[in-house]
């Protein structure tokens with residue numbers, strides 16, 4: 044690992060804005076946040092993947108991956124970050140290095156690729172991502188980017204986060220460091236207002252930022268820049284003139300917030316757009332900090348009035364689902380703030396939360412769960428797929444809300460499931476988002492497919508082996524095909540066919 048990269052990693056491991064980090068001894072802190080993997084557990088994304096996830100939503104720049112083609116294939120466009128304009132960020136650019144490059148070095152190929160992108164697409168900047176192979180053969184992407192910047196007169200930004208540097212979260216932070224080192228503070232905005240804010244760590248998944256922006260617009264608050272959802276290069280370059288930074292729930296890019304506070308005196312707070320109460324708290328915090336930074340006091344009153352109207356409207360719209368959803372039980376397998384922030388809205392719709400996972404939750408998250416649900420009996424520390432399956436099969440929960448990885452457990456148990464993690468297809472932010480979430484739960488629960496899927500298989504009982512099901516699959520009806528898929532999914536999860544209920 045190069046000395047520069049080592050120094051940068053050591054720098055991000057020292058994080059004054061993270062309580063957990065500050066609670067560790069100096070020795071522990073140097074090891075970073077990587078949890079020891081259990082044998083057989085999935086390792087999750089690499090550092091390169093993390094950097095790409097954090098920066099790819101910048102919509103008007105070209106993201107060039109310097110490495111073998113598989114690295115780009117691994118990370119390309121996997122999170123539905125939406126753009127209101129340019130689409131170049133969704134084009135997969137890679138140097139696609141080969142064996143000869145490994146022997147002779149890939150720097151020339153990288154330089155040529157940058158030139159080709161600039162000639163063909165003319166983006167305002169090119170972000171160049173380092174990967175394992177090109178880092179191991181010693182390609183100096185910083186030097187190539189500097190040379191290309193000078194030659195072509197455009198910002199060429201090196202993102203030095205090769206996969207072997209660590210986990211995805213470290214990659215998020217290394218991506219943020221690239222913005223701090225090469226982008227933020229390099230352009231002055233055309234004008235500024237006392238109501239300018241930056242939103243950090245919001246990726247505009249399925250257009251969630253657009254559920255929040257109208258609320259800020261109504262208060263006259265301007266998003267000077269969003270890092271990185273629906274972001275533009277120039278906006279990020281001029282982000283240092285904002286009055287307040289909001290860090291959205293996760294601590295993935297906290298180093299931007301803490302360093303901007305140190306360099307430009309911009310105060311920040313950590314807030315969330317998930318859940319009705321949290322949306323309101325975030326609006327209050329933004330208004331309070333803006334007033335503290337010089338905006339007129341009347342902003343506080345206007346914010347409270349907007350909150351009152353929006354909360355009443357959201358709860359009124361959720362009310363219509365109460366009759367159908369009342370008494371239905373939800374198993375919530377997510378993490379962080381979502382482990383509690385969506386609970387109030389779900390309870391308002393009459394749903395009962397039978398359990399919420401706290402594997403990725405902080406001490407504060409757990410405290411919140413206790414406050415909302417009365418005790419810690421609902422907290423699930425680490426639920427295995429088999430336990431989830433049993434819970435759904437025994438009808439101790441009517442629906443599971445989780446990420447895509449757990450969907451096959453619900454499918455196997457023939458129970459409804461809703462994706463609420465990063466690959467989701469519906470936006471759940473702000474007041475609008477909570478109404479959407481309740482509406483999607485209602486749709487999932489009322490979907491007639493579950494009735495059909497639960498009917499006994501026409502070819503026999505459930506004791507049949509997968510092989511027998513596979514043999515009948517080519518002539519199968521839709522219903523048989525659905526069952527076949529659930530058997531295959533179960534097989535992939537290692538669940539035995541005898542566990543399938545009649």
Ligand code: SF4
Nearest residue numbers: 089091114174175206
């Ligand atoms: S671990 Fe290395 S080789 Fe694999 S995707 Fe990440 S950067 Fe590419």
